Amino acid sequence: MAKLPKNLTQHDIKLLRIFQTVVDCGGFTAAETELNIGRSTISIHIANLEHRLKLNLCQRGRQGFSLTREGQAVYNAIQALDHAHTQFSQLVASLSDECSGELIILTADQLDQSRLNLLSKFCATVQQQAPKLQLALDVLPLQQIELALLKDQAHLALMPGYRQIDGLQYQHVFSTPIFLCCAATHPLFNQPDSDIDDELLGQYPAIHPGVDINPEGRKQLQKLKASARAYQFDTRLALLLSGSYIGFLPAEIAKSYIDSGQLRYIKPAEYQYPFNQSIVTKQHPRDSAKVQLALSILKSLLPT
Structure with a gap:
């Protein structure tokens, strides 16, 4: 042969x-x-x-x-x-x-460095390959993103794959760890990890994301006393920095605050869960040419 x-x-x-x-x-x-x-x-x-x-x-x-x-x-x-x-x-x-007009990309929350890098490379490649396209980027709550995709009001989303909706298709992109944090003014900040357990954590007000997250995250949240709600990471960060709450933040967003001493991780080996990210599109989109172009570019940028 x-x-x-x-x-x-x-x-x-x-x-x-x-x-x-x-x-x-x-x-x-x-x-x-x-x-x-x-x-x-x-x-x-x-x-x-x-x-x-x-x-x-x-x-x-x-x-x-x-x-x-x-x-x-x-x-x-x-x-x-x-x-x-x-x-x-x-x-x-x-x-x-065919690819002219708007290409609408939605995200569900504040971009950490990994997603920011991916999205910036994507925008540059779209401009090179399809200069007639006008990029439109926006941040919306998860449910609004799902509805926008189903109604062909958006072409693609970069969002957590917490649940899978009929009519949409999901491609896992990457995961980043989320750790339990508290601020320097919180009573737990100077408490040794060896003295912290589920019972102690349950005594302090905690931040809930307000959505049904993945099973690993749900197990962690069940240990806490939900007293505030903030899905967006920047608003969650504001609650944390108040010193009144404990809550989970992705490592890439928390890092600079950890390094400066404004936040600390609470028993990071135990109190964490994966933050899984997916590329989400409609299964049969109206502007299929735009969606296929966007998907092909994103796939070319992802590590093999």
């Missing part, structure tokens, strides 16, 4: 194109003019291709030029490759042509 390297090199493609031209011209002699190289050079190229494929592709000699069965199969495969290339080019062109 013919076996080229997994990734075709430019040299492989060159040899296949020469073979295709020879077949199209009906032989080596007629292909000389088309390829602008001598017959002996063409013969060397075809021999190299046969060696790489470990196949005899054609008969050449006094009786003329003819394809072997394997040569015909390889030629057909080249034709199929040409067709696929044409289809791909047409698809990309159609996406670029």
Whole structure:
């Protein structure tokens, strides 16, 4: 069976194109003019291709030029490759042509550094590939995002995959840990971790996100006395810095406050849960070209 390297090199493609031209011209002699190289050079190229494929592709000699069965199969495969290339080019062109107007991207909360980096790279790539698109970014509560996607009022969202709604599709992007925190003015700030347990934590007012989060997070929240509600991380941070509440923050958002001594983690090995992020789109969006372009760009930016 013919076996080229997994990734075709430019040299492989060159040899296949020469073979295709020879077949199209009906032989080596007629292909000389088309390829602008001598017959002996063409013969060397075809021999190299046969060696790489470990196949005899054609008969050449006094009786003329003819394809072997394997040569015909390889030629057909080249034709199929040409067709696929044409289809791909047409698809990309159609996406670029159709993708004008607004591309609406929603997020559910304050962006940590990982999501900020991903979104900024995405915006730059969209501007390069589809300059006619006008990006519109906004932050909305989870339920409003779900409704906007279902009503084709938004194209894509970067949000926690706490629950999965019929009609939407979810692709997990990454996770970041969320830790229980308190401020420097909170009574627990100077309390050693060894003295802190579930019973003690349950005595202090805590912040609830106000949504039904993942099972790991629910288990952690059940240990606390919910006395305030804040889903957005910046508003949750304000409650924490008041010194009146304990609550969970993602590590990337809490880090600068931890480093400056304004916040501390409370038993971080025990009181934490994963904050899972997903790319969410409608399963059958009205502006499918925009959504597919956005998804293809995002997937190209994600680590493999």
